[in-house]
Amino acid sequence: MTPDLGGSAATATPAARRTGTGISLPIAALLVLAAAAGAGYLGAHWAAEDLRAELALRPPVVLFDLAGAVRDVAPERLGSAMARVKERAARLSEGGVLVLDAQAVIAAPPDLHLDPASPLDTVGGTPE
Numbered sequence: 001m002t003p004d005l006g007g008s009a010a011t012a013t014p015a016a017r018r019t020g021t022g023i024s025l026p027i028a029a030l031l032v033l034a035a036a037a038g039a040g041y042l043g044a045h046w047a048a049e050d051l052r053a054e055l056a057l058r059p060p061v062v063l064f065d066l067a068g069a070v071r072d073v074a075p076e077r078l079g080s081a082m083a084r085v086k087e088r089a090a091r092l093s094e095g096g097v098l099v100l101d102a103q104a105v106i107a108a109p110p111d112l113h114l115d116p117a118s119p120l121d122t123v124g125g126t127p128e
Helices: 025-056 075-094
Strands: 061-064 098-101
Touching: 061 075, 075 098
Parallel strands: 061 098
Antiparallel strands: none
C-alpha cells in the first residue's frame, strides 16, 4: 500500500487540481496571438515610416523621348524645337522633377514616360 500524501486526485478540489497560473489554454493562445499581431503591426508601421521618409528625399522622375520630340521637325526648325524641349525640361526641373532622356533608359514603367506631343507638362496626371 502507498501512503496518502495529501489526498488522491479524485478527492482533490478543482482549485487544487489546477496547475500553472490558472489561465486556460485558449485564453493564453489568444493573448499570444494578440501580442504577435501587435508586434507585427508595429514592425510594419515603423518600416513603412522609414520607406516614406526615404522616398520623400527622392525627386519624381519623368522620361522624355527627346528623339521623338524632334523626329518630324524640318531641319531648319530643329534649333527652335530643341530650345522648346530644353525649356520644357527646365520647367519640370524647377518643379523638382528629374528629367531623363528615354533613349538612355533600358526599362521603365509606362507611367514615367512623358508624351513629347502633349501640350501640357504633366507629372502624375496633373498639369503643371
